[in-house]
Amino acid sequence: MLTLQTIADGLVLGGLYALAAVGFSLIFGVMSVVNLSHGVMVLIGAYLAWLLWHAIGLDPLLAIVPVMAAMFGFGYLYQRGLIRFAVERASLLASMLVTFGAALMLRNLLVLVFSPDFKSIAPSYAFAHVRLAGLTLDLVRVAALALSMLLLLALALILNVTRIGRVMRATAQEEVAARLCGIDVRHVYALTFGVSAAFAGASGAIIGLVLPFSPSDDGLWTMNAFVVVTLGGVGSPAGALVGGLLLGLIGAFAARLIGPAFPNAMMFLVLVAMLLIRPAGLLGNAWRARA
Amino acid sequence: MSLWQEGIRRHRGWIAASLLGFVVLAFAPALLPPFYLRVGTLFLFSAALSLSWTLLGGFAGYWSFGHTAFVGLGAFTAALLEGALHLHPATLSLAVGAAAAALACTLLSGLLAWPILRLRGIYFAVAMLAVAQVLAELTSNVDAIKGALGIVLPRVVLPGVAQHVLYYRLFLVLLFAILAIAFAVRISRLGQGLVSLREDEDTARMLGVPTERYKIAMFVLSAALTGLLGAVYAHSLGYITTESVYRTDISLDMIVYCLLGGIGTLIGPIVGAALMTVVTQVVLGQLLGIHMFLTGALLVLLVLAAPAGLVGLLARRRQVPAA
Numbered sequence: 001m002l003t004l005q006t007i008a009d010g011l012v013l014g015g016l017y018a019l020a021a022v023g024f025s026l027i028f029g030v031m032s033v034v035n036l037s038h039g040v041m042v043l044i045g046a047y048l049a050w051l052l053w054h055a056i057g058l059d060p061l062l063a064i065v066p067v068m069a070a071m072f073g074f075g076y077l078y079q080r081g082l083i084r085f086a087v088e089r090a091s092l093l094a095s096m097l098v099t100f101g102a103a104l105m106l107r108n109l110l111v112l113v114f115s116p117d118f119k120s121i122a123p124s125y126a127f128a129h130v131r132l133a134g135l136t137l138d139l140v141r142v143a144a145l146a147l148s149m150l151l152l153l154a155l156a157l158i159l160n161v162t163r164i165g166r167v168m169r170a171t172a173q174e175e176v177a178a179r180l181c182g183i184d185v186r187h188v189y190a191l192t193f194g195v196s197a198a199f200a201g202a203s204g205a206i207i208g209l210v211l212p213f214s215p216s217d218d219g220l221w222t223m224n225a226f227v228v229v230t231l232g233g234v235g236s237p238a239g240a241l242v243g244g245l246l247l248g249l250i251g252a253f254a255a256r257l258i259g260p261a262f263p264n265a266m267m268f269l270v271l272v273a274m275l276l277i278r279p280a281g282l283l284g285n286a287w288r289a290r291a
Numbered sequence: 292m293s294l295w296q297e298g299i300r301r302h303r304g305w306i307a308a309s310l311l312g313f314v315v316l317a318f319a320p321a322l323l324p325p326f327y328l329r330v331g332t333l334f335l336f337s338a339a340l341s342l343s344w345t346l347l348g349g350f351a352g353y354w355s356f357g358h359t360a361f362v363g364l365g366a367f368t369a370a371l372l373e374g375a376l377h378l379h380p381a382t383l384s385l386a387v388g389a390a391a392a393a394l395a396c397t398l399l400s401g402l403l404a405w406p407i408l409r410l411r412g413i414y415f416a417v418a419m420l421a422v423a424q425v426l427a428e429l430t431s432n433v434d435a436i437k438g439a440l441g442i443v444l445p446r447v448v449l450p451g452v453a454q455h456v457l458y459y460r461l462f463l464v465l466l467f468a469i470l471a472i473a474f475a476v477r478i479s480r481l482g483q484g485l486v487s488l489r490e491d492e493d494t495a496r497m498l499g500v501p502t503e504r505y506k507i508a509m510f511v512l513s514a515a516l517t518g519l520l521g522a523v524y525a526h527s528l529g530y531i532t533t534e535s536v537y538r539t540d541i542s543l544d545m546i547v548y549c550l551l552g553g554i555g556t557l558i559g560p561i562v563g564a565a566l567m568t569v570v571t572q573v574v575l576g577q578l579l580g581i582h583m584f585l586t587g588a589l590l591v592l593l594v595l596a597a598p599a600g601l602v603g604l605l606a607r608r609r610q611v612p613a614a
Binding site: 034085086100101103108111219272 | 410580582
């Protein structure tokens with residue numbers, strides 16, 4: 001029974017990890033940029049949801065819509081105003097430093113605006129739970145998992161069915177060819193950043209409901225995203241899902257079997273092992289054929 | 292003429308400048324007020340770390356994002372060993388601790404080198420970040436290492452030398468020793484091979500450069516020197532915990548200083564460390580609330596404005612009239 005409960009807990013967290021990581025994976029897949037400010041974008045989503053809940057009492061689950069819209073705009077401008085120049089003028093590795101610098105700035109702003117303390121969003125239904133075949137499940141967590149799955153599915157549909165999704169995949173595969181076909185690649189890159197930020201924001205709003213958060217968590221969420229992508233594979237919601245669930249399970253089992261202090265060490269050990277054995281992740285790169 | 296003789300002849304000016312710099316810095320403690328002496332010590336430590344990093348990151352192009360793993364491993368190896376041995380006098384203890392630190396880092400990096408150097412680019416960068424995280428968590432959570440509790444190191448006292456001057460001198464000697472090592476590597480056949488593997492690893496390998504051996508050698512050398520610095524740093528702190536020696540910002544600072552000064556050069560890390568230490572300690576020291584913001588902004592501006600670093604900026608300016 002304890003094992004089943006551990007699996008359930010792991011899966012719930014894993015769903016959140018997957019949603020928080022999918023944007024990171026998208027940017028990495030489409031433009032090979034490692035966005036070290038991804039964790040901060042997740043946190044900005046959480047703080048926006050917290051603000052909406054405190055200021056006008058908007059339910060965090062409904063707040064996802066305005067948060068996603070705002071974050072989309074933010075991501076679009078962020079790419080057009082900053083990341084683009086970094087990639088054009090310096091190397092991809094140097095662009096990592098630019099995103100890190102941006103992360104420091106944003107984190108400092110979060111501290112100044114919201115204080116460095118932990119915050120959490122606790123609506124009236126925060127502590128409701130159901131008992132199902134001996135398992136105790138928080139309603140909030142179940143809702144969070146369901147919503148994460150729904151959003152991942154939506155992103156998969158966007159990428160695979162709509163025109164803009166096709167354009168993104170085409171650009172990821174062959175930038176020059178996409179340009180030749182009349183695609184405005186700069187616009188596509190900015191859109192990709194926008195979509196990524198929107199999903200990071202959505203995950204932030206859901207995370208705020210489940211876990212307490214503070215400005216210093218940004219590194220954790222960035223690393224989580226990296227691990228998820230390494231485990232699952234680059235560029236696809238399916239890869240993020242596999243990686244996220246796996247990470248959730250590893251964390252839950254490491255905490256139970258080895259000790260509560262070790263999930264991070266376990267996570268990084270798995271990460272290093274995975275990089276060495278299969279750097280492309282379990283599902284591989286969704287868009288690029290590897291030799 | 293051998294590669295060595297030619298390298299030394301061609302860089303005569305730089306060697307003379309370095310010796311002059313050493314002499315000037317060696318006499319600086321007599322003139323500097325204590326606060327600036329501390330800033331100077333920090334500068335020497337940072338510059339030495341960045342130079343150790345650049346052996347691998349600048350020469351071979353393998354950017355480690357987790358070099359603090361070796362600072363931490365060196366510091367804790369020294370602290371634990373010295374605590375167990377209780378050697379007298381403390382200077383001997385420091386020497387033994389530092390040697391053990393370098394040895395521990397040599398062993399760990401030797402074990403890691405082959406698998407981890409198969410990864411390239413960001414994958415190597417992040418794998419090293421992960422190595423640092425794993426070591427830090429183990430240090431905190433394994434009770435025998437006492438990372439969470441902290442360890443006090445034996446206090447090194449030399450008659451007639453004040454504590455802060457002592458570490459200033461130690462780091463000064465270490466900086467120039469590492470500079471000499473890095474220079475020797477750079478002008479040797481090994482250095483040529485490393486640069487070729489940085490530019491295009493597959494081509495270099497095809498042309499017969501033993502890339503595997505070269506990069507493993509650099510990884511181990513870089514790790515050992517970083518560990519040595521970590522041990523001395525631990526002594527200069529006097530008391531260490533996981534948080535004080537396994538610090539992601541140390542890892543990143545090494546990269547930032549090299550990038551700011553000019554990556555791949557020897558003077559670059561020193562210039563970068565000098566500039567950033569002065570800016571962050573002296574100028575931004577007054578503005579603690581937005582310290583992180585300004586550091587981030589500086590980082591962004593730096594990458595955008597000078598992708599090849601300050602040295603690169605100057606070199607470009609010099610080249611323009613000639614071209």
